[in-house]
Amino acid sequence: MRLSDLPRRTSFRLALRFFLLFGTASVALCGFLYWETRNYVIGRVDDWLVHEQSIFSPMDRDNLLQRLSAHLMSDPTLERPVTLFNPSGRRLAGSQLSVPSSIWASMPFDTAFRFVVPESGHPMLFRGMAQRRPSGDILFVARDMEAAHEFSEVLIRAFIAGGIITILLGLAGAVAVGADSMRRIDAVTGAVQRIVNGDLTERLPVDGRMDDLDRLAEVINGMIGELERLMHEVKGVCDNIAHDLRTPLTRLLAGLERARRRAASAEEYGAAVDEAILDTRDLLQTFAALLRISEVENGARRAGFTDADLSAVLADAVELYDPMAEAKHVRLRFVPVDIPLLMRGDPNLLFEAVGNLIDNALKFTPTGGTVTVGGFDRDGAIGFEIADTGPGIPLRERDAVLRRFYRSEACRQTPGNGLGLALVAAVVRLHGMVLAIEDATPGCRVTISQRKPEDGFRHGGAKRTPSGSDFEIKAEPIKGIA
Amino acid sequence: MTHVLVVEDDRQTAAEITAALNDHGFAVDHAATGREGLLKAAAETYDAIVLDRMLPNGIDGLGVLSTLRAAGMDAPVLILSALSAVDERVRGLRAGGDDYLTKPFDFLELTARLDVLLRRQSAPQPRETMLRAGKLEMDLLTHTVRHAGRLIELLPREFLLLEFLMRHVDQVVTRTMLFEEVWNYRSVEPTNVIDMHISKLRRKLDSEGSETMIHTVRGAGYRLHAPE
Numbered sequence: 207m208r209l210s211d212l213p214r215r216t217s218f219r220l221a222l223r224f225f226l227l228f229g230t231a232s233v234a235l236c237g238f239l240y241w242e243t244r245n246y247v248i249g250r251v252d253d254w255l256v257h258e259q260s261i262f263s264p265m266d267r268d269n270l271l272q273r274l275s276a277h278l279m280s281d282p283t284l285e286r287p288v289t290l291f292n293p294s295g296r297r298l299a300g301s302q303l304s305v306p307s308s309i310w311a312s313m314p315f316d317t318a319f320r321f322v323v324p325e326s327g328h329p330m331l332f333r334g335m336a337q338r339r340p341s342g343d344i345l346f347v348a349r350d351m352e353a354a355h356e357f358s359e360v361l362i363r364a365f366i367a368g369g370i371i372t373i374l375l376g377l378a379g380a381v382a383v384g385a386d387s388m389r390r391i392d393a394v395t396g397a398v399q400r401i402v403n404g405d406l407t408e409r410l411p412v413d414g415r416m417d418d419l420d421r422l423a424e425v426i427n428g429m430i431g432e433l434e435r436l437m438h439e440v441k442g443v444c445d446n447i448a449h450d451l452r453t454p455l456t457r458l459l460a461g462l463e464r465a466r467r468r469a470a471s472a473e474e475y476g477a478a479v480d481e482a483i484l485d486t487r488d489l490l491q492t493f494a495a496l497l498r499i500s501e502v503e504n505g506a507r508r509a510g511f512t513d514a515d516l517s518a519v520l521a522d523a524v525e526l527y528d529p530m531a532e533a534k535h536v537r538l539r540f541v542p543v544d545i546p547l548l549m550r551g552d553p554n555l556l557f558e559a560v561g562n563l564i565d566n567a568l569k570f571t572p573t574g575g576t577v578t579v580g581g582f583d584r585d586g587a588i589g590f591e592i593a594d595t596g597p598g599i600p601l602r603e604r605d606a607v608l609r610r611f612y613r614s615e616a617c618r619q620t621p622g623n624g625l626g627l628a629l630v631a632a633v634v635r636l637h638g639m640v641l642a643i644e645d646a647t648p649g650c651r652v653t654i655s656q657r658k659p660e661d662g663f664r665h666g667g668a669k670r671t672p673s674g675s676d677f678e679i680k681a682e683p684i685k686g687i688a
Numbered sequence: 689m690t691h692v693l694v695v696e697d698d699r700q701t702a703a704e705i706t707a708a709l710n711d712h713g714f715a716v717d718h719a720a721t722g723r724e725g726l727l728k729a730a731a732e733t734y735d736a737i738v739l740d741r742m743l744p745n746g747i748d749g750l751g752v753l754s755t756l757r758a759a760g761m762d763a764p765v766l767i768l769s770a771l772s773a774v775d776e777r778v779r780g781l782r783a784g785g786d787d788y789l790t791k792p793f794d795f796l797e798l799t800a801r802l803d804v805l806l807r808r809q810s811a812p813q814p815r816e817t818m819l820r821a822g823k824l825e826m827d828l829l830t831h832t833v834r835h836a837g838r839l840i841e842l843l844p845r846e847f848l849l850l851e852f853l854m855r856h857v858d859q860v861v862t863r864t865m866l867f868e869e870v871w872n873y874r875s876v877e878p879t880n881v882i883d884m885h886i887s888k889l890r891r892k893l894d895s896e897g898s899e900t901m902i903h904t905v906r907g908a909g910y911r912l913h914a915p916e
Binding site for chain 2: 483490494495498510522525526527529530533553554555557558561565
């Protein structure tokens with residue numbers, strides 16, 4: 207953080223702008239106050255001048271002269287001078303006021319005006335009013351404005367002092383606000399730098415003030431968390447693809463090499479080629495399954511969404527897998543729902559997901575066990591559950607089994623590519639559904655459900671809700687664990 | 689000899705398809721662009737056309753297809769596409785396609801489907817109420833099946849499975865075709881489960897000691913062969 211950066215900071219500029227605005231407003235206010243006060247004082251003086259004139263004007267000459275002499279006695283300091291001049295400007299009676307000749311020449315009558323008398327020492331400021339009497343003499347009434355003038359000066363000085371304090375406080379405030387946001391932005395920038403450099407465990411600092419910057423930081427932290435999860439997943443997928451494909455490729459290569467070395471007849475070569483073809487087909491199927499998962503995850507299949515009947519899909523899937531259950535001596539039980547379970551979705555994908563789950567359940571259920579499939583429409587959600595009497599899935603693996611290629615130690619020996627449940631998870635996510643894995647004591651129960659939209663017809667999972675239904679699948683298994 | 693036009697822009701894929709179709713006993717012409725495909729289709733009479741959905745330079749697969757249909761050519765068209773979404777398939781079929789195959793595919797799948805299309809073309813099936821194959825009889829109205837007079841009890845799905853096999857008697861039907869036509873779902877077919885349904889059906893059909901009527905075609909699917 208450098209002080210020279212300060213003028214470029216938004217918050218500093220904002221503070222400065224506010225300061226300028228308030229400064230201008232205060233200056234205008236002070237000016238207005240000053241102007242109004244001054245006008246008020248002058249107005250009062252002018253009223254007084256008119257009043258004095260009105261006292262003197264009806265008097266006859268003798269009476270006037272007498273009053274003026276008396277006035278001279280009562281006001282020797284020329285605070286309120288009243289003087290009678292003859293038309294040529296000579297003082298006839300009253301205060302010892304000498305009106306400068308420059309003013310005398312162009313003196314207005316019956317209206318107040320301001321004039322300066324260059325008295326010995328310092329000039330004196332007056333406001334006066336002249337009246338021409340019928341005799342041609344001029345009666346001049348004035349008032350010393352020194353006190354009013356001093357008051358104005360005090361006012362101006364106070365305004366200037368106030369202004370300077372305001373400027374200093376304002377600047378200091380702007381610097382403080384700017385420096386605070388600069389410190390926080392610098393902290394955020396530093397964190398982002400570290401994230402860019404590859405440390406995805408870093409998070410933006412949150413002050414706990416819950417202001418704009420905190421809220422932004424929290425949203426971004428959420429995004430980084432999701433990115434981190436995805437990065438882990440991608441990395442895991444890459445590792446797993448490399449690992450899982452190396453085994454069949456090695457087997458393929460070994461088979462071909464053995465044929466090259468040992469095969470003597472066309473039949474033996476043919477058998478080796480057939481084996482290689484089967485292996486290659488398996489590999490291609492694994493790739494196809496991977497591509498399918500990406501396709502589903504990208505939402506490309508959302509175009510196939512119609513009003514699907516979940517109960518029909520469940521019935522069809524159970525019927526399809528019945529011979530497999532029979533062959534394994536496992537009871538495949540279907541608990542039908544009386545009403546159709548309508549939802550927006552792709553029946554083909556739903557069928558595949560249900561099929562994968564049944565296939566999985568059958569695979570892990572020992573002879574004599576039961577797999578139960580049922581749909582439901584309860585508590586404002588529709589969905590289905592598949593329960594088996596197999597060994598169940600340990601708590602710590604319930605998240606992991608949904609990842610591509612994840613195969614627990616327990617099922618290393620069972621055939622499969624480890625992509626079935628990943629596809630299920632992708633389909634569930636595409637439909638905005640929630641997947642939960644729980645204990646069925648014994649065995650495990652997978653529940654997949656979708657909240658029914660409250661307003662009229664369903665939008666299905668196609669719509670991204672602000673609450674981020676995409677993340678629910680991540681949160682739900684954790685809830686199961688707790 | 690069956691004459692097939694392959695419209696496919698990728699040289700290598702085209703060469704593979706041509707080789708596979710030749711091996712199957714078809715004569716094959718190849719066109720690399722939609723334009724060339726249209727010119728060839730206009731100049732020659734083909735029994736079937738294999739058409740890539742995505743073609744370079746102007747006219748794409750669907751464009752070729754609608755032009756062909758507008759010109760009154762009714763040869764069956766099988767669309768090949770890398771796009772697997774359901775509505776892509778619907779668009780292809782709506783434009784006049786007869787079948788839709790998603791890449792990558794097995795060549796056995798391709799030839800099996802072409803066989804079905806060609807058969808359908810040469811012998812349009814009337815609305816019949818009885819299907820017969822050798823000693824096998826299926827009554828579509830009463831939903832009963834008899835083999836050499838013996839009544840065979842079938843589950844509804846087994847009935848549909850056998851009906852499809854009987855409609856394509858002596859032809860190779862792939863598991864994908866069965867899954868799509870009998871179960872009516874379009875996704876990755878669970879191979880082993882379909883095999884189990886077939887073996888259950890087989891057990892019900894075949895009497896003691898006789899040779900099975902549903903033959904497994906290695907790497908492809910099944911063929912119903914019912915001797916007289």
